[in-house]
Amino acid sequence: MWRSRLGAVRTGRTRIRTIVASVAAITLAATLGACGSASGSSEPTITLYNAQHKELGREWVDGFTKETGIKVEVRDGKDFELANQILAEGDASPADVFLTENSPAMSLLSSKGVLAPLDAATIAQVPARYRSGAEDWVGIAARSTVLVYNPSLLPADQLPNSIMELSQPQWKDRIGIAAGGADFQAIVSAVYAVNGDAAAGEWLAGLKQNARVYQGNIPIMNAVNAGEIPAGVIYHYYWYRDRAESGQDSKNTELKYFGDKDAGAFVSVSGGGVLRSAKHPAEAQRFIAYLTSKSGQQVLAESYALEYPVGSDVPANKALKPLSELDPPAIDPNTLNGSKVISEMQRVGLL
Amino acid sequence: MSTGVAAAIRPRVGSRRAYPPVRLAAAVVVAALTLIPLGYVLVFVIAEGPAQAAELLLRPRVGELLRNTSALVAAGCAASAVVGTGAAWLVERTSLPGRPVWTALMAAPLAVPAFVNSYGWVSVTAAVEGFAGAVLITTLSYYPLVYLPVTAVLRGMDPAFEELSRTLGNGPWRTFFRVVLPQLRPALLGGVLLVGLHLLAEFGALQALRFPTFTTAIYDQFESTFNGAAATMLAGVLVLGCLLLLVGELRLAGRARVSRVGGGAARTAVPHRLGALTPFALLAMAALAGLALGVPLVILGRWLVVGSSTAFPIGQITEITLTSIGFGLAGAALTCVLAVPGAWLSVRHRGWVSRVLERSTYIAGSLPGIVVALAFVTLAVGYLPVVYQTSILLVAAYAVLFMPRAMVSLRAALAQVPPELDDSARALGARPSGVLWRVTLPLVLRGLGTGAALVFLAVVTELTATLLLAPTGTATLATEFWSNSSSLAYGAAAPYALMMIVISAPAAWLLTRESRREMGRA
Amino acid sequence: MTQTSERTQQQAVATDGLRVTGVRKSYGPVPVLRDVDLAVPAGALTAVVGRSGCGKTTLLRLIAGFDRPDAGTVTIDGRPVAGPAGVLSPEARRIGYVTQEGNLFPHLTVAANIAFGLPRRARRARGRVLELLELIGLDAGHAKRYPHELSGGQQQRVALARALAPEPGILLLDEPFSSLDVELRESTRRAVADALAAAGTTTVLVTHDQTEALSLATRVAVMRDGRIVQEASPAELYRHPVDRGVAAFVGDVVVLPATVCGGVAQCALGGLPVAAPAAEGPATVLLRPEQIALDGGDDGVPAHVVDVEYYGHDAVVRLTLGAACQVTARCPGYALPAVGAQVRLAVRGEVGVETGLG
Structure with missing residues (x-):
């Protein structure tokens, strides 16, 4: 009993040393590896x-x-x-x-x-x-705001003419947004810039009632493609990228450009x-x-x-609708107010 | 006479000896480190003032998050308790065929992070989004936290209790509810508490499943405002939730003692014959293993093979895997080292000081990674720019987050070492530090290993704190998987998920083996 | 009064307590019980004794229903509980069971432990609990305590009360005193014996402690290698063991070669009267050390005191008879010979004889 215990102590000590040594070695190697990629050149x-x-x-x-x-x-x-x-x-x-x-x-x-x-x-x-x-x-x-929609759920004649319509009751649970992302927050700031604080605030509150919140533009597009939701607000290039690759996640969808200097035609x-x-x-x-x-x-x-x-x-890229045809609202990009948008979105409960 | 002898002996094992100053100081420093996040949140919430706090907290969004979070915690805890206990009982107490296989399979989901699991499911069907899916998938990921301790207790529980209950007129079911379940209570509650804390802290899985809770909302706030007031205020609510769970568990655990009364060795149980129910039990177990392990692994395999974005940038994967292993080992090592003084004091010097020092590390460890990371970011930016965006800060955050895992294992191991060994070593001329290094540590090596494995597992799959604190240009398997999968590039994400599972597997296996050994000894 | 006890006796004959017939049990290739027969009359306490591994605990577990016999039947109060027709589950057998450790449910108070086996409604009424506490000699103040707040002996007594509470048809005691220290064992044993006598429950006690068996039981069954080799009253068993093994198991024994002739065994201690009829010829004589007295007078066999082990109330004296023969005697502690003294021995009472292999 005692003998075996002492034996265990002795082998235990060697094992401690081995473990300590190997942990130290691997940690050092990892750290050096991380630093190594950053140094070794005269240029800053x-x-x-x-x-x-x-x-x-x-x-x-x-x-x-x-x-x-x-x-x-x-x-x-x-x-x-x-x-x-x-x-x-x-x-x-x-x-x-x-x-x-x-x-x-x-x-x-x-x-x-x-x-x-x-x-x-x-x-x-x-x-x-x-x-x-x-x-x-x-x-x-630059990127353009678009409405991605599933024509089998939303025929072209029912498409909204302005992004402002999406706050109306008939859009309840029929619109996807990525409220947590800077993309959508920029679109909201355009709505504030184009339509003024009062109208924009009302619009945001209506959207809180209507919208299903997704984690990003791609999940919205996937959901529209899969028929989970008829339409969603995204930027154009997510759709074109998917079309350029396989079209797997966009084949059941089309894009609606609002144009007409609507806040929904905002080019970010x-x-x-x-x-x-x-x-x-x-x-x-x-x-x-x-x-x-x-x-x-x-x-x-x-x-x-x-x-x-x-x-x-x-x-x-030639596949894209030319920038000159988008007819966006005229907004000085340096006037868009991010902080106000975030506190407004917190107020209505989208954040 | 005999009381005189007892009085003379008591101080030797008891609390009357003075605290060794160096170890006490070390334990105090560690406890202070682990209390930083809690202190930060408290100070911030107080400094913000009641008006601002009310404005940020009394919003409809907070009510929604509160509803979601409490519903998830309640349902997830209940489901994990039922599934974990049911599986443990089937494996340990019935004639279920293939017991060794189930023993290995049931704990294996520990190696599959919840966010990998949920991405697997989401990539197949949108039906898992929302509350029901969130409960299902978090349960599949977290039930082992109940299963393992319950199995350990069942294995150590003298079957005589069940037999006695049978002789007193109770059938198998009533015996389970009247005798087995009450004895499982502390282990079950402990496991459920862990599940609850994990659910409060879960970010990746719930973000993928589109089920917003306080943790996902804090992260959204962070992405919108860095260290803004709203995020910290939400963190304050989350901290309150954690403390509620901790207190609730203490209250429920009650005063009843559950260890066996009396000495002697327990027999192994005669298994309950399942008889005609065997196929159903097998089906249930197979379904559980299939859902928790099979589905994510098969989907992962499919991504690897057919995913359009699948790429094997071997060099990058190797580098990131090494980084993850490096952080895992460094985190495990630092956490275990920092746990030693507190654990040692709490075992060798029972008293309120050591109890407070030990307990404080549990509170810190129960806070979600995002809260700890927020606190560390803010403090480092403001007061300690030297460590800002360095690996040191990240590893320190890991140590704070995962201290309880090391502490629990280490304490259990230390309690097995008779203090007389210290005295013998001192009598042979060893200094106190020498005793620790030459006698105590070698004897608790196994417990230290268990703790290190637990911490390693946690670090490798940690997401939120890593996202916030990692040095510029450093990616881990978890963050790389996250950034690929959140842009739905499943194929590109798959190799990182696979590597995460591969490097977690040995630790998960070690834990299964260790818990079996514990049971054997009990 | 007399009528009642008569009726009880009649019932006892009719319902027959416990009956185990031809029970066999193997674990894998290892036979543990081979054709065990045992009958315990209603109201009696039968002790099953044997060394560890002899199969006594297995027998008890088969009676309780934790395991099923490979062959044979078990009948409790006339009702078959295990046999060719099937096996009744433990909860349906109306048995009481007390284990070595007591195994009080640690999450329940003493009162809740005792009331555990009672029907739901009866659990709340304190009457039965207090009655049982009194029966086992604990005062009512213990009802609210938890098991770990009791001493080992108290735990065992509460375990007994718990087993007796639902008024079981038969009580099974599995080494219930072996985990107690000597002092507690004595007092607990006495308390249990009193409680059992008061309750009048049919009881099987499994133990490896022969003093416990002899002092508590009305009948004692000795098991060896999965068989019951002798079943008798304690006195009968002690005085007339069937073989040397049983004799040695239930007490110290002096073994001497002898020749039997006409009911008398001739050996180194002279001609001794044989208890039971035995075959004539060479045999082995079995007698108890306390049968050998040192005050044999002039007719006694001369012997030489080699060694004295003193216990207070008595002492064990080792003696040589001539060169080759040694015997031990047990004498009262008040009159002991000195080591080296010359004494004369006499044998009191009849002796046992083992023929054949002897």
């Missing part, structure tokens, strides 16, 4: 807070690194998450560059004065309607900007310059993303 590494689609962000980063040799470390997140994170971090923020999917998060940073003015050459690459009036961020891509601008607190301001400026340059916009146009290029006159 810039940090990108990326709220754009992860894959598109990667394509841009790879193109940029190839062209300039500058490495980019990416932190992915959502528009307002990263915007508010940058505000919370203040001057200590590790971010050099910030990319969004929609403009309200950019305008928030712009209004707080944490964005650095962009190089004039960069500004010149983007038309005025797709950039901040304060010239501290520019559009890098994805923005890019450089932080005042950037540790590598020159390289950060180069990154935005690259994104809006011909080669950067070409990456976008040729990628699977199917968003609209906005800079350097690069044409959009």
